[in-house]
Amino acid sequence: MKLQQALYGLVAIAVVVGLGITAVSAGYNEIPAQNESFSETLTIDVENGSTVDQTAERYYDNETITSDSQNLNEGDDYEFDGDTGNIAWNNSSQKVTDGAEAQIDYTARVKPAQARTVMDLTSGTLTVSTFSILPAALVLLLLAVAGRWA
Numbered sequence: 001m002k003l004q005q006a007l008y009g010l011v012a013i014a015v016v017v018g019l020g021i022t023a024v025s026a027g028y029n030e031i032p033a034q035n036e037s038f039s040e041t042l043t044i045d046v047e048n049g050s051t052v053d054q055t056a057e058r059y060y061d062n063e064t065i066t067s068d069s070q071n072l073n074e075g076d077d078y079e080f081d082g083d084t085g086n087i088a089w090n091n092s093s094q095k096v097t098d099g100a101e102a103q104i105d106y107t108a109r110v111k112p113a114q115a116r117t118v119m120d121l122t123s124g125t126l127t128v129s130t131f132s133i134l135p136a137a138l139v140l141l142l143l144a145v146a147g148r149w150a
Contacts, residue, residue, distance in 0.1 A: 033057050033109045044089055046098040052085040056108035059085045063106035070095050072102070 033056075042050045044067065052059070059082045065072040072078055077093040080086075085108070089096050 031111050033111055035060075035107055036110050037105065037107045039103065039105050041101055041103050042087075044096060044098055044100050044102050046089045046091040046096065049089060050087045050102075052087075052104060052106060052108075054085070054108055054110060056085065056110045058082065058109040060107045060109070063104055065102050065104045067095065067097065067100050067102040072096070 036054075038052070038054050040053050042052070044050065059080070061074075061080065061082050063074070063080050065078060065080075065087075072093075072095055074080055077090050077095050079088045079090075081088075087104075089098075091098070
């Protein structure tokens with residue numbers, strides 16, 4: 001009987017946590033995005049390209065990239081994808097050196113920092129562990145109930 005009560009409690013906790021994570025995700029989607037400016041250092045990778053660190057809904061076409069104290073020009077030295085934040089480097093450019101550091105300043109449309117932090121905390125490991133526990137708890141509960149009626 002104690003096992004069955006413990007299983008009921010485990011299922012209840014898993015369901016509440018799962019619903020809470022779903023509610024946080026739904027709330028996150030309703031938060032309006034805002035424009036923020038970012039400054040980053042990245043490594044020029046001519047073969048694979050580079051990507052900015054911030055995940056955004058949109059990257060504006062106002063980035064400034066410098067390397068070795070030289071301003072790089074979009075179209076001549078690199079191509080910036082405003083949908084993904086990816087940078088394709090032009091290996092025939094005299095200003096682009098594979099493996100060199102580059103600084104990028106850009107503006108992107110992102111959720112507020114607090115919302116991003118909450119979303120980071122509630123996604124990934126917590127979500128996986130919650131929804132891994134739930135099926136296991138349900139199986140144990142079914143076994144306990146089946147054993148009681150058998």
